[in-house]
Amino acid sequence: MGDSLEFSEWYSDILEKAEIYDVRYPIKGCGIYLPYGFKIRRYTFEIIRNLLDKSGHEEVLFPLLIPENLLAKEGEHIKGFEDEVYWVTHGGKTPLDVKLALRPTSETAIYYMMKLWVKVHTDLPIKIYQIVNTFRYETKHTRPLIRLREIMTFKEAHTAHSTKEEAENQIKEAISIYKKFFDTLGIPYLISKRPEWDKFPGAEYTVAFDTIFPDGRAMQIATVHNLGQNFSRTFEIIFETPTGDKDYAYQTCYGISDRVIASIIAIHGDEKGLILPPIVAPIQIVIVPLIFKGQEDLVLNKAKEIYERLKDKYRVYIDDRDIRPGRKFNDWEIKGVPLRIEIGPKDIENKKITLFRRDTMEKFQVDESQLEDVIEKTLNNIMENIKNIAWKKFEDFITVIDNLDTDKIKEILSQRKGIILIPFNEEIYNEKLEEKVEATILGETEYKGNKYIAIAKTY
């Protein structure tokens, strides 16, 4: 899946063949999560929910609509989004006296309310998040789960603190939460501080997680923003300090979207189809009874027995369709089911069970009595294996060069692409550098102990 056309064909194909997502909705940039894809999405976002809940965040839910005067309150912010906002102008036939925005992100909705909630320092910190749909009228071409106009799974966390230091620590916590999240999914990443000219509108600075897709292009999969007091001054989120003075809250926000699902598909998949990390697989183990004439019951009963042994601990499914086993194997391999159990009369006689692991495509036999142990070990091993493979591919896409050799950079980015790292150098670190290298400056990054400028072709 080297070059981008081949990859993008593979990607569109797999969304359809694995029945994840249907792009045929009559609005550009909008699509439908089909049942299998919806389950992957649900298990994936359960992980981030648990990580956020365990680190003192509360899940909330805000209105979709934001009145124009609110959205436009913070100058930088509205400048950054004015070309992307969808507007509601009528209620039925009645023109609205105030235009309403479909939230592109919810800073202005949430911070309006924080002003009402925050009076004294003991009302802080506030650490809330929501997982909602947001809307951005993307003018670059849209791509399923990657560049949407309706971003259906937008996890946005928003925090407010009584000191600058606490907000800085929150940035660190957010970065560590995202590291745990992507490590749990086996998605590799490079963390960089976005350049001044590419930070989030209204932020002091932005830290971003970028991964690399099989076509070599970098994909921003998470962002963490230190908002300083920019929004709290505009929205007057003022609190009484312990010494009785007044101060503006110090804020952060951090977001991920459906791109995480796109990354799981793109980074772990192979020519055959999906390879799902067990933790997000709708079916973790599929049981395929090998039915021979006259021995149907023997095999089906054994399949049911094994199902009963596993069903409390795993998401397991018996495929008892009346079709050839080879067809079944193919279907589940496309859907990325991590582990397959094949049951035939000979196995039953020898008290053996045949297992097939999707990541290495290898088949092996175990004693029936060993089944639970072997499954546990194999599923863990699959996760470790696909994570190592993903990081290996990622590292292979990173090229460190020791100076700003623009010809060499352009050459690499036109062939293999990936991320180029050049030693950090204040003089050259400006917007003109993007023109020189004809690529995006991801930002400043630490890599193997040194400081670099990261450069890449991006989505």
Ligand SMILES: Nc1ncnc2c1ncn2[C@@H]1O[C@H](COS(=O)(=O)NC(=O)[C@@H](N)CS)[C@@H](O)[C@H]1O
């Ligand atoms: N059009 C889009 N389709 C899919 N995902 C997107 C789109 N635009 C942005 N994202 C993802 O959403 C993440 C958060 O978006 S953002 O603009 O960077 N940050 C915010 O909106 C902040 N309010 C943090 S919650 C990005 O890192 C990116 O991974």
